[in-house]
Amino acid sequence: MKKTFFSVLLLAGLFFTSLAASAQDANFYIYLCLGQSNMEGNAPYEPQDTLVNPRFQVLSAVDNKDLGRVKGKWYPARAPLCREHTGLTPADYFGRTMVENLPENVRVGVVHVAIGGCKIELFQKDKCEEYIKTAPDWMLNMLKEYDNDPYGRLVEMAKIAQKDGVIKGILLHQGESNTGEKDWPEKVKSVYESLLADLNLKAEDVPLLAGEVVNADHGGTCAVMNDIIDTLPQVIKNCAVVSSKGLSCAADHLHFDAAGYRILGRRYAAAMLNMMGIKLPTTEDVIKNTVEASSNMHGCDFPRLDKENRAYFRIYAPDVKRLQVDICGKKYDMDKDEFGWWTVKTDPLVVGFHYYFLLVDGFSVIDPMSTTYFGCSRMASGIEVPEGKEGDYYRTQNVPHGQVRTCTYYSETQKRFRRCVVYTPAEYEKNTKKRYPVLYLQHGMGEDETGWSTQGYMYNILDNQIAEGKCVPMIVVMESGDVEVGFRPRPGKDVNEERNLYGASFATLMINDLIPMVDKTFRTYTDRDHRAMAGLSWGGKQTFDITLTNLDKFSYIGGFSGAIFGLDVKTAFNGVFADADTFNKKVHYMFLGCGTEENMGTAQLVKTLRELNIHVDFYESQGTAHEWLTWRRCLNEFLPHLFKK
Incomplete structure (x- = not known):
């Protein structure tokens, strides 16, 4: 009977042990992080440091009201990891790099306890109490958050973490406050062995990584300590030292800056992965x-x-x-x-x-x-x-190629020399008697006359369409438009008035100087039926401003993500849209396009114009924003409709 009773107890014990074990995820890798201010995190974190893969978690070792964290609970490991009012730490980018290089089913968690300015004695079980008696006043509140026992808090949190995952390593960054102490490695060893014993861990399964302090190559205040830190693997077998060589630091030359912490964290991860047999790509x-x-x-x-x-x-x-x-x-x-x-x-x-x-x-x-x-x-x-094959329309193909040339001309309007870029189709040089229609094509704010031919690949788009018979051969003229420097309102001036003046000088120049020069230099048709204008972003606004007030000179209009806002379409441009029948007879084709991921108000403008019975074609580039891919696609859609009336 007694034997049966103990058998039942044994089976029950095995059953509950099995239940407990089943709650632990073998693919949740836990790392303990301890040290002083550089592990605590001294550099202010930036917005990018608050975005984190949910596979990277932190077990909060203290309550953090700012982030709504409660001690002993897991949270996504966004900065700050340590306590309120701390900053970026190597642990941040250690964890990010680990999840990036481990299988998708593996999660990474950190348990983080660090005290700025502390000596290693604070984490020695037999030295902690005496050390706290001599601790400076500024450290007392930090110590109080850990109940005056940071080591005990680390073990307490580690035991909670062990219920959920498996401790795989220990990260240490400390030494500045022990600079020059040659027995520091032995003290670190005592902390390491205490953690192993208190958490029932084996040294061969749980390596220790220790980071160097700010290096001499950046004038590190405590850089001489690195020689001592580098001896740690001689004292602790399963240990590696993480180099600080080349890492940028703060003005005090004691702490790393944010960039230094990010790189140092990635170096910690590279060392840990290497010890796991995982090599980062060469x-x-x-x-x-x-x-x-x-x-x-x-x-x-x-x-x-x-x-x-x-x-x-x-x-x-x-x-x-x-x-x-x-x-x-x-x-x-x-x-x-x-x-x-x-x-x-x-x-x-x-x-x-x-x-x-x-x-x-x-x-x-x-x-x-x-x-x-x-x-x-x-x-x-x-x-x-x-892109994939869908981008072939703007890639160089085995077809006849036109020429893109730079033309210098003198502007009487501005009393100075200017430059434009001109595309001529492949056949232009062969038939010296043939005349061609002209498209004036404008870029956006902060770009110049080279934009469409370099970023936009307009010459490939034209070559390919002409070769396939999609569009007629034409001359394309691109000018700077006086918007190379981004919009800067003059101090004390009305911003809206300044905005309307921005690039407005181009209108007079285009009518008085550019078009006459092009018609004189190239074999063009000089009537409105063979002249078009289109522009992207601010070039779209310029296109509207110029063409809609000069319909005696233009009959084709295009706006690609045009910066055309706040129009009262019934009165704008001297009421050009008020008489839809007259407008539709004059303008052979009007096109407005934009990307689905931008908000330039193009769709609403099209809707408003169509309600007035204005004929306007609308195109949306799927999945693109205010960018050159949107505008390449818009040009590709616009060209086949030109000069076919």
């Missing part, structure tokens, strides 16, 4: 699995694109302290290796053309490995993220 791996961007300078291997349209950049700049890639306003910190090469991989980019810059120690420059384009009111780098 340059050779990247080259093998990606393709050069078509916008690269000839012979340059980078930038590159993978199948998910992530861009890879690689720059050699050994003396630079901080390097970033800025793509359309989103900044990516680049990681510097020991040889002076900086690399980064971006998020997936949407197809189409993107301006970008390199930020070298905060100063914006172009990438020497990319073709340059005039955009953003200056020369800019650009990267072309390719």
Whole structure:
């Protein structure tokens, strides 16, 4: 009977043990993070640091009212991870890099306890109490959040975490307050062994990663401590040291800045993954699995694109302290290796053309490995993220090719020389007696007369359509439009009035100087039935302003994401829309287009015009915003309708 009773107890114990084990997710990897201010996080975090993959979690070690976190609960690991009023920490980008390089079914969690300015003794069980007695006043409130026992809080939270996942490693960043102490590695060893014992962990399963302090190459105040930190693997077998070489720092040369923390975090992850047998891609791996961007300078291997349209950049700049890639306003910190090469991989980019810059120690420059384009009111780098076969209409094909030439002319209106870009079709040079219709094609704000031929590939679009018989052969003229520098209202002036003046000088110049020069220089038809104008963004506004007040000179009108706002269509442009019948007879074709992902009011304008019985064709580019891919598509739709009346 006794034997049966104990058998039942044994079976019951096994049953409940099994239930407990089933709650633990073997694919939830937990990492303990401890140390002083650089682990705590000293740099202010930025908006990009608050967006995080939900597979990366933090177990809050304290209550955080700012973020609505409760001690002992899991939350998405957005900054700050430590406590209220702390900043970016290496743990932030450690976790992000881990989930990026681990299988989709694996989650990563961090348990984060750190105290700025503390010595390693604060985490030694037998030294903590004595250390707190001598702690400075500014540290007391931080200690109080951990009930004056940061080590105990770390163990308490780690035990909660163990119910949900498996502890896979320990991350330490500490040493500034112990600078010069040669017995520091032994003290770290005692903390490490205490954690293993208290959490029933095995050293071979749970490596320790320790990061160097701000390096001598950035004038690190405590850089001499790195020689001591580097000896840690001699004391702890399953240990690796994470280099701080090349990492940028704050003005105090004691703490890393945000860029430094991001890169340091990725280095922690690279070391941990390496210990797990997972190698981050080498340059050779990247080259093998990606393709050069078509916008690269000839012979340059980078930038590159993978199948998910992530861009890879690689720059050699050994003396630079901080390097970033800025793509359309989103900044990516680049990681510097020991040889002076900086690399980064971006998020997936949407197809189409993107301006970008390199930020070298905060100063914006172009990438020497990319073709340059005039955009953003200056020369800019650009990267072309390719469409599939649907983009062949703007790619070079095996068809007769026209010419794009630069023409210099003198403007009597402005008393200065100006420049325009002119496309002539492939047949123009062959038949010297034939005349051609003209399309005046304008770019947007902050771009110049080269935009349509470089960013827009208009010459390919024309060549391909003419070869296929989709559009008639025509001359295309592109001018700067006096909008190369972005809109800047003069101090003390009415903003709306200033906006109406912006680029307005082009109207007089076009009528008085540009059109006469083109008609004199090229074999054109000079009547309104053979003259069109179209423009993108601010060029769309200029198109409306010029054509609708000069219908004796234009009969085809196009606006691509046109900056045409607040029109009273019944009275605008001297009431040109009030008499629909007259307008429709004069204007052979009017086209308005935009992208589905932008909000330029184009659809509403079309609706309003159609309610007045104005004939207007409308096109929406699916999935694109205020960008060159939208405008290439608009031009492709617009051209077949020109000069066929």
